[in-house]
Amino acid sequence: MKKVLQIAQREFIVTVSNKAFLIGLLILPGMIALFALIGPRVFNMQNFKVEGEIRIVDPTGIVSPELKSTLEKRKDSARRADEARRAMEKAPAAVRNIAGSVPDQALQTALGPVPNIALVERPAAADIQQEKAWLLEDKQEQKHLALVVIRTDSVALAEGKTEYGSYDLYVPKGLDDRADTEIQQSLRDALINARIRARSLDRKTIDTIIQVPRVQSVTVTKDNERKTVGAFNFVLPAAVGMLLFIGVMTGGQSLLTSTVEEKSSRVIEVLLSAVSPMELMAGKLLGQMFISLLVMGIYMALGLATLTSLSLFGLFNPWLIVYILIFSVIMYLIFGSLMMAIGAAVNEMREAQGLMMPLMMMLMIPWFLWVPISRDPNSTFSTVLSFIPPMNTFAMLLRMASSAPPPWWQVWLSIGVGVASVFGAIWFAAKVFRIGLLMYGKPPNFATLIRWARSA
Amino acid sequence: MDIAILLKGVTKSFGAAKAVESLDLAIPRGGLYGFIGPNGAGKTTSIRMIMSILFPDSGELSILGHRSALEAKDRIGYLPEERGVYRKMGVGAFLTYMARLKGVKEAGLQKRVKESLESVGLGDTQRKRCEELSKGMSQKVQFIAATIHKPDLLILDEPFSGLDPVSSRLLRELVIAEHRRGATILFSTHVMAHAEELCDSVIMMHRGRKVLDEQVSVIRRRYDPRNIQFEPLDHDADCSPLRSLPGVERVDRAEGHYEIRLLEGTNPAEAMRHIVQSVAPARIELSRPRLEEVFINLVSGGIESEEQKQQLKAGLTDVTAEAAKL
Numbered sequence: 001m002k003k004v005l006q007i008a009q010r011e012f013i014v015t016v017s018n019k020a021f022l023i024g025l026l027i028l029p030g031m032i033a034l035f036a037l038i039g040p041r042v043f044n045m046q047n048f049k050v051e052g053e054i055r056i057v058d059p060t061g062i063v064s065p066e067l068k069s070t071l072e073k074r075k076d077s078a079r080r081a082d083e084a085r086r087a088m089e090k091a092p093a094a095v096r097n098i099a100g101s102v103p104d105q106a107l108q109t110a111l112g113p114v115p116n117i118a119l120v121e122r123p124a125a126a127d128i129q130q131e132k133a134w135l136l137e138d139k140q141e142q143k144h145l146a147l148v149v150i151r152t153d154s155v156a157l158a159e160g161k162t163e164y165g166s167y168d169l170y171v172p173k174g175l176d177d178r179a180d181t182e183i184q185q186s187l188r189d190a191l192i193n194a195r196i197r198a199r200s201l202d203r204k205t206i207d208t209i210i211q212v213p214r215v216q217s218v219t220v221t222k223d224n225e226r227k228t229v230g231a232f233n234f235v236l237p238a239a240v241g242m243l244l245f246i247g248v249m250t251g252g253q254s255l256l257t258s259t260v261e262e263k264s265s266r267v268i269e270v271l272l273s274a275v276s277p278m279e280l281m282a283g284k285l286l287g288q289m290f291i292s293l294l295v296m297g298i299y300m301a302l303g304l305a306t307l308t309s310l311s312l313f314g315l316f317n318p319w320l321i322v323y324i325l326i327f328s329v330i331m332y333l334i335f336g337s338l339m340m341a342i343g344a345a346v347n348e349m350r351e352a353q354g355l356m357m358p359l360m361m362m363l364m365i366p367w368f369l370w371v372p373i374s375r376d377p378n379s380t381f382s383t384v385l386s387f388i389p390p391m392n393t394f395a396m397l398l399r400m401a402s403s404a405p406p407p408w409w410q411v412w413l414s415i416g417v418g419v420a421s422v423f424g425a426i427w428f429a430a431k432v433f434r435i436g437l438l439m440y441g442k443p444p445n446f447a448t449l450i451r452w453a454r455s456a
Numbered sequence: 457m458d459i460a461i462l463l464k465g466v467t468k469s470f471g472a473a474k475a476v477e478s479l480d481l482a483i484p485r486g487g488l489y490g491f492i493g494p495n496g497a498g499k500t501t502s503i504r505m506i507m508s509i510l511f512p513d514s515g516e517l518s519i520l521g522h523r524s525a526l527e528a529k530d531r532i533g534y535l536p537e538e539r540g541v542y543r544k545m546g547v548g549a550f551l552t553y554m555a556r557l558k559g560v561k562e563a564g565l566q567k568r569v570k571e572s573l574e575s576v577g578l579g580d581t582q583r584k585r586c587e588e589l590s591k592g593m594s595q596k597v598q599f600i601a602a603t604i605h606k607p608d609l610l611i612l613d614e615p616f617s618g619l620d621p622v623s624s625r626l627l628r629e630l631v632i633a634e635h636r637r638g639a640t641i642l643f644s645t646h647v648m649a650h651a652e653e654l655c656d657s658v659i660m661m662h663r664g665r666k667v668l669d670e671q672v673s674v675i676r677r678r679y680d681p682r683n684i685q686f687e688p689l690d691h692d693a694d695c696s697p698l699r700s701l702p703g704v705e706r707v708d709r710a711e712g713h714y715e716i717r718l719l720e721g722t723n724p725a726e727a728m729r730h731i732v733q734s735v736a737p738a739r740i741e742l743s744r745p746r747l748e749e750v751f752i753n754l755v756s757g758g759i760e761s762e763e764q765k766q767q768l769k770a771g772l773t774d775v776t777a778e779a780a781k782l
Contacts, residue, residue, distance in 0.1 A: 082694040273536065
């Protein structure tokens with residue numbers, strides 16, 4: 001056992017001190033952090049301020065005072081945040097949960113600097129072509145943002161019409177889309193206010209009348225009732241599956257390459273003089289298992305930290321972490337031992353590609369089944385699949401992470417099937433490993449590996 | 457007698473090919489044995505079975521009193537034919553790792569690694585990566601890895617292959633030092649000259665079977681010398697009378713000397729006296745039987761043509777053998 005631990009220790013240290021591993025490990029969270037921190041500054045997303053002058057030609061004489069008032073209101077940051085919150089109430093529950101936890105200051109930062117748009121009213125009979133030329137003037141004290149021409153029927157319905165007219169908007173070349181949006185939103189608000197006022201109605205009353213917030217549905221099961229967390233339930237299984245995939249591929253790929261390297265550098269028989277093939281295999285499997293768990297642990301911690309920061313941790317069943325670990329160890333041992341056997345059988349990495357194909361297929365198949373399992377986790381198809389190795393680990397975790405987890409006996413039966421598969425895979429791998437390590441020359445195919453396992 | 461390696465009727469096949477057939481061996485503790493034979497004779501397979509890297513189809517093994525080498529791995533040193541090092545690993549770290557796997561205790565381990573490297577002139581390589589070493593240096597590091605735990609039994613599979621003369625000489629000294637320390641040594645080689653000059657005893661293998669298992673001194677006695685090398689004082693002297701001397705079977709002219717073949721049963725001392733009386737000698741000596749000749753004689757029953765015989769002979773020497781005269 002001591003020798004197994006020594007081999008495992010070496011595998012672990014050599015792998016974690018490898019630059020390529022460290023880069024691979026940190027690149028994903030690093031990129032996310034970089035994008036979150038530096039992205040907005042690089043792309044000037046938060047610091048952009050809509051500032052300048054717009055001209056309005058308003059034959060109705062009603063819209064421009066409303067627009068002026070709207071633009072003034074939008075200069076008031078607190079009121080703007082209130083509006084943003086009101087708009088949020090119409091959003092889905094999951095989005096509302098996130099927004100609810102955001103403090104005012106963070107919301108102000110997210111909304112960016114308050115716009116500063118000056119409105120210049122032009123005579124109703126102004127020549128539109130001349131006004132357009134204003135947009136193209138070279139020397140501009142204040143930036144000329146837009147020319148707005150309000151249509152005559154924009155506040156009062158034209159005879160025989162059932163729809164209001166709106167406005168024409170002329171902008172100079174290269175106007176930022178955020179300025180365009182700001183102007184159009186202000187115009188929309190101004191037009192609605194003008195129309196309501198024209199009909200002698202009250203905007204507040206109408207807002208209240210039309211407001212029906214979305215509610216969070218309640219999932220009713222035989223055991224209990226709980227709030228439905230639709231999108232989260234759909235995304236969580238995929239995240240768990242991805243975690244499992246990353247864990248298996250990190251450890252398995254490392255096992256494959258290190259075994260091929262040990263064989264090609266002819267150090268393998270030197271090692272076999274000190275340890276038995278089984279000890280060597282066990283040590284390598286154990287060492288890379290810790291690598292796999294380390295990688296998964298880091299990604300899992302990042303994921304949980306994100307959930308916590310978004311106040312979504314309550315939706316996550318902490319027991320799922322325990323099951324993720326159990327299933328990932330099972331899946332890692334099955335695929336890791338088989339990948340190591342392939343590493344022992346070939347002379348160089350290139351030769352391993354053909355033998356890796358069936359394994360990669362087995363790892364990829366569950367991804368095609370993600371949607372049907374997540375949508376209907378307790379269907380006959382999902383249930384049967386969660387007992388067929390080696391897909392059972394992935395399928396069962398998808399079911400467990402879904403909105404309708406399976407009964408516990410099914411979970412443990414699937415774990416039992418997984419453990420039996422681990423013994424089968426290690427038995428097969430150990431035989432191929434022992435023979436393959438000392439075989440040089442023609443690379444074997446899968447049939448040869450099976451023959452080795454039978455003859456060993 | 458205390459036996460280090462005992463094999464009884466060990467057989468191993470790969471598919472239809474029998475690599476080793478009914479092999480019996482008994483190597484006493486403290487012995488220095490050569491395991492010789494041409495490539496494909498079954499030496500490496502036998503060694504791998506002794507090391508429990510391969511398992512026999514039938515037969516029994518006892519290694520240092522255990523039924524399997526796995527139970528005594530920490531007391532066995534093994535330098536395989538296919539050997540290498542972790543290229544990216546430091547030399548010191550590699551040896552420390554191997555020593556730990558061999559059960560060497562932590563106390564004094566670093567000192568032992570340092571001293572071992574210094575003993576082969578590699579004291580300054582401890583912090584270097586293995587990939588930075590030359591082939592000869594790498595071979596020395598591999599030898600240290602095999603012996604750092606001071607094993608009771610040292611098994612070397614083709615240890616001299618690919619070595620230059622200087623490295624060969626050093627390796628020979630290291631092997632002898634290990635033997636003096638008390639280790640039982642079994643080394644395989646297809647170059648019989650190596651075994652002839654280093655071993656107490658040899659085991660000859662041919663096509664998976666043992667054809668000879670004897671002390672070198674006994675072999676020399678048993679396979680009577682029947683060849684005399686003779687160089688006349690006067691190179692233009694007429695040597696034809698030698699052909700008619702009693703006991704002489706054949707006289708062949710070789711480069712700078714004559715090879716005189718004696719009839720079976722002839723007393724070499726008497727024949728030599730007749731020769732020097734007949735032609736004045738510059739040099740006369742009895743050729744000792746060489747292992748490869750003994751081997752050829754032993755297996756010649758199965759060899760039909762002279763060409764086959766020459767091929768077999770070529771397989772028992774190699775291009776480095778002459779250069780690496782030990």
